[in-house]
Amino acid sequence: MICSSSTTLDLTVAFGRVRLEVDDLLDRLIVVPDDDRAVLFHAMRYAVMGGGKRLRPLLVTATCELFGGSRSQALLVGAAAECVHAQSLAHDDLPCMDDDDLRRGKPSVHNAFGEAVAVLAGDALLAFAFELLGRRDVHDDGSVRAELVRSLAEAVGAAGMAGGQVMDLVATQGVDAAEIAKMQELKTAALIGWCAEAGASLAGIPAEARASLTRYATSLGLAFQIVDDLLDIEGIPLRTGKRLGRDKAAGRHNLVTILGRDEARALASSTANQAIDCLGQFGERANLLRDLARFSVLRDH
Amino acid sequence: MICSSSTTLDLTVAFGRVRLEVDDLLDRLIVVPDDDRAVLFHAMRYAVMGGGKRLRPLLVTATCELFGGSRSQALLVGAAAECVHAQSLAHDDLPCMDDDDLRRGKPSVHNAFGEAVAVLAGDALLAFAFELLGRRDVHDDGSVRAELVRSLAEAVGAAGMAGGQVMDLVATQGVDAAEIAKMQELKTAALIGWCAEAGASLAGIPAEARASLTRYATSLGLAFQIVDDLLDIEGIPLRTGKRLGRDKAAGRHNLVTILGRDEARALASSTANQAIDCLGQFGERANLLRDLARFSVLRDH
Numbered sequence: 001m002i003c004s005s006s007t008t009l010d011l012t013v014a015f016g017r018v019r020l021e022v023d024d025l026l027d028r029l030i031v032v033p034d035d036d037r038a039v040l041f042h043a044m045r046y047a048v049m050g051g052g053k054r055l056r057p058l059l060v061t062a063t064c065e066l067f068g069g070s071r072s073q074a075l076l077v078g079a080a081a082e083c084v085h086a087q088s089l090a091h092d093d094l095p096c097m098d099d100d101d102l103r104r105g106k107p108s109v110h111n112a113f114g115e116a117v118a119v120l121a122g123d124a125l126l127a128f129a130f131e132l133l134g135r136r137d138v139h140d141d142g143s144v145r146a147e148l149v150r151s152l153a154e155a156v157g158a159a160g161m162a163g164g165q166v167m168d169l170v171a172t173q174g175v176d177a178a179e180i181a182k183m184q185e186l187k188t189a190a191l192i193g194w195c196a197e198a199g200a201s202l203a204g205i206p207a208e209a210r211a212s213l214t215r216y217a218t219s220l221g222l223a224f225q226i227v228d229d230l231l232d233i234e235g236i237p238l239r240t241g242k243r244l245g246r247d248k249a250a251g252r253h254n255l256v257t258i259l260g261r262d263e264a265r266a267l268a269s270s271t272a273n274q275a276i277d278c279l280g281q282f283g284e285r286a287n288l289l290r291d292l293a294r295f296s297v298l299r300d301h
Numbered sequence: 302m303i304c305s306s307s308t309t310l311d312l313t314v315a316f317g318r319v320r321l322e323v324d325d326l327l328d329r330l331i332v333v334p335d336d337d338r339a340v341l342f343h344a345m346r347y348a349v350m351g352g353g354k355r356l357r358p359l360l361v362t363a364t365c366e367l368f369g370g371s372r373s374q375a376l377l378v379g380a381a382a383e384c385v386h387a388q389s390l391a392h393d394d395l396p397c398m399d400d401d402d403l404r405r406g407k408p409s410v411h412n413a414f415g416e417a418v419a420v421l422a423g424d425a426l427l428a429f430a431f432e433l434l435g436r437r438d439v440h441d442d443g444s445v446r447a448e449l450v451r452s453l454a455e456a457v458g459a460a461g462m463a464g465g466q467v468m469d470l471v472a473t474q475g476v477d478a479a480e481i482a483k484m485q486e487l488k489t490a491a492l493i494g495w496c497a498e499a500g501a502s503l504a505g506i507p508a509e510a511r512a513s514l515t516r517y518a519t520s521l522g523l524a525f526q527i528v529d530d531l532l533d534i535e536g537i538p539l540r541t542g543k544r545l546g547r548d549k550a551a552g553r554h555n556l557v558t559i560l561g562r563d564e565a566r567a568l569a570s571s572t573a574n575q576a577i578d579c580l581g582q583f584g585e586r587a588n589l590l591r592d593l594a595r596f597s598v599l600r601d602h
Binding site: 030033035036037039040041044087088091094096097114115116117119120121122123124126127128129130131133134135136141142143144145146147148149150151152153154156157158159160162163165166167169170171179183 | 331334336337338340341342345388392395397398415416417418420421422423424425427428429430431432434435436437442443444445446447448449450451452453454455457458459460461463464466467468470471472480484
C-alpha cells in the first residue's frame with residue numbers, strides 16, 4: 001500500500017517494518033477486558049490500529065537510530081504518538097467538529113461506535129499515550145521520560161494541536177496564508193516535530209543539538225499537510241480513505257484554498273527542500289529522512 | 302461556602318486555603334493568548350476555575366504534609382488532578398453523554414462555549430494535567446514525576462475513569478450493587494485514591510507504605526460518590542449547583558437507586574468509617590483526613 005513510484009525501496013521497507021512493529025505493539029498493549037468496558041477498548045483499537053501510514057513512529061525510530069538509540073524504546077514512543085494522533089482524528093471527526101463519516105477508508109469512530117464512545121475512546125487514547133511514556137522501559141532515566149511527557153503534552157494541548165483545531169474552527173473568510181500556516185503548524189507539524197525531537201532525545205542527544213532535526217520535522221509536517229489538502233481535492237478516495245472535497249464543502253480554509261493548487265504545490269516542494277537542507281550535518285546516515293521529505297510531496301495517499 | 306455544621310474549623314480552614322491557592326495557581330498557569338486560540342483557554346479556565354470543593358488538591362496536600370513533603374509541589378499535583386476532574390465533567394456533560402446543562406451552578410462548558418470547544422477544552426485540560434506533572438518543579442527526581450504521570454494516566458484512562466463512564470453508559474436495568482460499586486470505583490474513587498498516593502509519593506513514601514492511605518482514599522471516594530447520588534435526589538440545587546433528579550430522569554443506576562436511600566446512607570457511613578480505620582498508624586497528625594471522611598457523609602453540597 002505504501003509502495004509506489006514516489007518512494008525509494010529503503011523507505012518502502014522502513015514504512016512496512018515500522019507499521020508491522022507498531023501494530024504488533026499496540027495489539028499486545030491494548031487488551032480488551034471481559035467486562036462492560038470492552039466496547040471502549042474495541043473503539044480504541046479501531047481508532048489506532050490497522051490504518052495510517054505510521055509516519056510518526058517512522059520519524060521516532062529513524063531519528064533515534066540516526067544517533068544509535070534503541071529501536072524498542074523508539075517504538076513505544078512512536079506508539080504513544082500514534083495514540084495521540086488517533087485521538088485527535090476521532091475527536092476532530094465528531095459531528096460537532098468536522099463531521100466526517102469516513103476515515104482511513106472505514107467509518108469514523110463515532111460512526112462505528114456512537115458519539116459517546118468516540119469521545120471517551122479519544123480521552124482514553126490520550127491518557128494511554130502518557131501512560132506509555134511513563135513506563136520504565138521507555139528510558140532508564142526518569143527525567144528523560146518526564147520531559148517526553150511534558151513536551152508531548154505541550155504539543156497536543158491548548159498551545160498546540162487543540163489550539164490549532166480551534167483556530168481552524170473559528171477561521172473566517174478573511175484569513176490569510178500566514179495565519180493558515182500558523183494554524184497548520186500547531187495542528188499537524190507540532191506533533192511531527194515532537195516525534196523527531198523525541199527520537200533524538202531517547203538517543204541522548206542534548207536539546208541544542210536537536211534543533212536542526214526539529215526544523216526538519218516541522219517543515220516536513222507542513223509539506224505533508226499541504227499535500228493532504230491537495231489530495232483532498234485531487235486525490236483518489238480509494239487511496240486516501242477519506243471523502244474528497246470536504247474542506248471546500250465545509251467552507252474551511254487551507255493553503256490550497258488560499259494560494260491555489262499550483263502555488264500550494266510549489267510551496268510544498270520548497271518546504272520539503274528546506275527540510276532536506278536541515279540534514280546536511282548528518283551525511284548519508286540521514287538518507288531515509290531525505291527520502292521521507294521527497295515522499296511527502298510526491299505521494300498520492 | 303464550605304463552612305457548615307458538617308465541617309470542623311480545621312477542615313473549613315484547610316478547604317478555604319487550598320481553594321485559594323489552587324485557583325491562584327491555575328490563574329497564573331493558564332494564560333489566555335492574544336490570538337484565535339483565546340476561546341479555548343477561556344473555556345479551560347471556565348471549566349477548571351472558581352468552582353468545586355477542591356477535594357482532590359486537599360487530599361494531595363494533606364497526605365504530602367502528613368509525611369513532611371513540600372506544599373508547593375503538592376499544589377501543582379493537586380492542580381493537575383483538578384484539570385483531569387474538570388475534563389471528565391466537561392466531557393460527561395456533553396449532549397452525547399449525560400447531557401447536563403448545569404454544573405457547579407453555571408451553564409456546563411458546552412452550554413457556554415459550544416460542543417466543539419467543550420470537547421477540545423477537555424482534551425487540552427487532560428494534556429495540561431500531564432504537562433504540569435512533567436515539570437521539573439513538581440519533584441527533583443524525574444522517575445517520581447514519570448511514575449506520577451504513568452499512574453495518573455492509568456487512573457483516568459480506559460481501565461479507570463473513562464472505563465467507568467462507559468460502564469455507566471451501558472449499564473442496563475439488571476445491574477446489581479456490586480457492579481455499580483465497581484463502576485463508581487473506576488469513575489470516581491480511582492482519581493481520589495491517586496491523589497492520596499501522589500501526596501505520599503511526593504514526600505518520598507515508598508509504594509508499599511502507601512497502601513493504607515490508598516485504601517483510605519478509595520473508601521473516601523466511594524462514600525463521597527454515594528452522598529453525591531443521595532444529594533442528586535435530596536439536595537438543594539443552590540448548594541449542589543446541579544439540577545436534581547438527573548439520574549432518575551435518565552434511567553441511570555447508582556447505589557441509591559439500587560439500595561434505596563436508607564441503605565445507601567448506611568453504606569456511605571460504614572464506608573467512611575472504614576476509611577478512618579485505615580489511618581490508625583498515623584496518629585493525631587491524620588486528624589484532618591479523619592475530619593474529611595466524616596465530612597464526606599455529613600455534607601449537604
